[in-house]
Amino acid sequence: MxxxxxxxxxxxxxxxxxxxxxxxxxxxxxxxxxxxxxxxxxxxxxxxxxxxxxxxxxxxxxxxxxxxxxxxxxxxxxxxxxxxxxxxxxxxxxxxxxxxxSNLLFAHxxxxxxxxALPFIDKALAVFDAKALLEKELAVETLSQRQLEELFRERGFGLSHSMISKMGYAVDTLWPVMPKALAAGLGRPQVEKIRALERAAREIWDRRQLGEDMDFNAVFLELCRRHDCSEWDIQPLRDALENEIADESEQNRQVVYLEMEAQLSGRPFDFVSQPVEGEEEEQGGTSDKVCRQEKNQSADIDPVNGSSLGREPKPTQPLDSNKPNGESGAKTPAPEFTQNRKTSLTSRDLRSLRAQLWECAAALAEHHGLGEAVIQLKDQGLGLLLVEVPPQELIDTLDPDMLGLVSALWWQLAASAELTVAPIDIVLHYLNKSSALHEALASHDAGLLFSSVWTPDPGHMSSLLWQQLNPPDWQVLLRMMETYRAIKRLAYDTGIELWVPIAGGGNVIQ
Structure with a gap:
């Protein structure tokens, strides 16, 4: 041997x-x-x-x-x-x-x-293999998601309990009925959409009293199995669920569609019993009017990605204040309303861009063992912040090339979060006082920071990222940089302050 x-x-x-x-x-x-x-x-x-x-x-x-x-x-x-x-x-x-x-499995x-980057289902199945091994080794019947989160962190594999929950849904609910779609690369965003769709459909099913919970489960799983394929799309599954609910409740299909839109976007829906096809003419067209009104009010918002499930969002048409009333197609609003609307749109754009930058950064961090080092700031800065240096247990497992890649990526995330140029009192507010990062920033000790995070020279750093980052993560990195530029451009054009002072100040060490 x-x-x-x-x-x-x-x-x-x-x-x-x-x-x-x-x-x-x-x-x-x-x-x-x-x-x-x-x-x-x-x-x-x-x-x-x-x-x-x-x-x-x-x-x-x-x-x-x-x-x-x-x-x-x-x-x-x-x-x-x-x-x-x-x-x-x-x-x-x-x-x-x-x-x-279990240590071998975590190492792999x-x-x-x-x-x-592992396919989402491969990673999810491995995580639940690890769960079973840990339960056996610790001689416990079951481990909660919070306990798993802590045990995984101790073994150098950061994973939040909410992510464990999503993986559990993929493994326990979807994998038995949608193996083709998941094996073909169905990822976390699609799994989240399916889960949101199931919850919305279940709520409608219960509200209309269409049967027991087990009856809905059987319908939902059968429809998932029927629409499982490698070229998977959520719209056929949604259409099938809406048709099933419409048939069971003997309700107009359009009403069910509107009710699903309202449920997915978190809006109340007061449904009026709609006649099925053939009865609408006897009602004098009232049902069409109700449907049109409700449809015009629908937000078409996907709770996961901010856009309609399976539909392209409608573009916002800007108001042209230079046109006379007759050409605008609507009455010209007062200037105060126009300005308020512009401010509202700007704030909404900033929130959306911050969320997009966070999603890119979180994906890159999670793929490279830095998931616990980055947090989301929904209404502050660029939308994220690094709060930890790379963990020692991760560093100990990496060969020099991988350590260089992870370190270069950490610095890229630091740049996107403006870690070293943002107002120091605001940054320190979010950091643990006992962390090396807090000590380095509070004392303005660059040497301490460089000793905590291996820092390749700029030419080497570019080489590491450009050549060694796998293709999917490279595309995420490019999106992250483009989003960063868009946020900075928006702030410059509108005069928005990205970093807002925190009442009471930060945790500055004197």
Whole structure:
């Protein structure tokens, strides 16, 4: 298993026969890495650039991957089978002592998260595998989401209890009935939309007293199963749910549509019993009038992304104060109203941009082990703030290249949050006084900050981000930078102060 003439470890490296190394059975990545062909070409040409990290379960003679490397191991085995070349058979490895299996799973989760964004369902399934392992190791019947959040943090894998809840919904409710859509890349935003749609439909079902809760569950799950496909879209599922409710309640389909719109946007809906088709003419067209009025009032807002589910938002038509009344199509409002409306729109635009910047930053942070280091500021600054330096337990698990990438990304997030240029008293208000970040900023000690976060030179930092960031995260980074520019441009054009003083001041250390 280890090369006879090289079995002694040199600098912690051993040469191990690839045929005696096994994939980790709980590998979070269940589908082939999209970078497989590129990595294979690189290994074929230059060999393995980083050693595999292995462990050996007590009582066994072979090895198992300790933290990531499943793609590289598969490539090495494929190349050895294809070529018979010994340079693909004997590989450099670091062998770590065996601990609890949950530690292996967390190590693989961190490695997969850092080397390439896991599909949402793969990550969710791995998280609940980890939950089952922890419950077994701790000899408890079940762990709450809050307990899981704390246990995951202790193991260097930041995950909020709200995210665990979303993952639980995907694993327990959607995975059994929508495996094709989830395996094809259905992500967290779509899962959140489905959950919001289910809640809205359930509320309508209960309000109309259409049956027991189990009856709705059966309908909803069957419709999810029926509309499961790789090219998934939420609109057919929503249409099917609305049709089912309309049939069960013997109600006009348009009324159900309006009721669903109101439920999704959080508006009250006082429905008047609508006649089914064929009876409308006898009612003198009253139902059409009610529908038109309610539809004109609907906000068409998706509670997750701020836009209508399955529909493009209607563009806002600006008022042209230079046109006479006859050309505008409506009475010209008073100047005071126009100004108030402009201010309202500007504030709404800023809130939307802040939320967009936060979503990009949170996604990048979560994908690179920095999820706990960034918080949202809904009505302050750029919409987010870094509150921690990269955790030591994360740093200890990274090779130099990955540490460089994570550090470069931390500084990019710091720039987007204006961490070092925002008013110091406002920033310190949100930081833990015992944190290294608080101490460095409060004392204006750049050296302390640089010692807490590895800081590559600017040229190296650009290289790390441009070359090593995986393609999906690269697109998120570009969106984040564009959103930052849009916020700054909006603030400049309108005179809005992005950083608003906090009553009582911050936690400044004198």
């Amino acid at each position: 280890t090369a006879p003439d090289e079995s002694a470890q040199v600098h912690g490296i051993s040469r191990v026969d690839v045929t005696h190394i096994h994939h980790y059975s709980r590998n979070p990545r269940r589908q082939q890495n999209p970078e497989y062909d590129r990595i294979k070409a690189s290994i074929r040409a230059e060999g393995l650039d980083q050693p595999l990290v292995l462990s050996q379960e007590p009582g066994t003679s072979d090895y198992v991957l300790h933290s990531g490397g499943n793609t590289r191991l598969k490539i090495l085995k494929d190349l050895f089978e294809e070529t018979g070349d010994d340079r693909f058979r004997w590989v450099n490895c670091v062998i770590k002592p065996w601990s609890q299996e 989760l961190r490695e997969n998260e850092l080397r390439g």
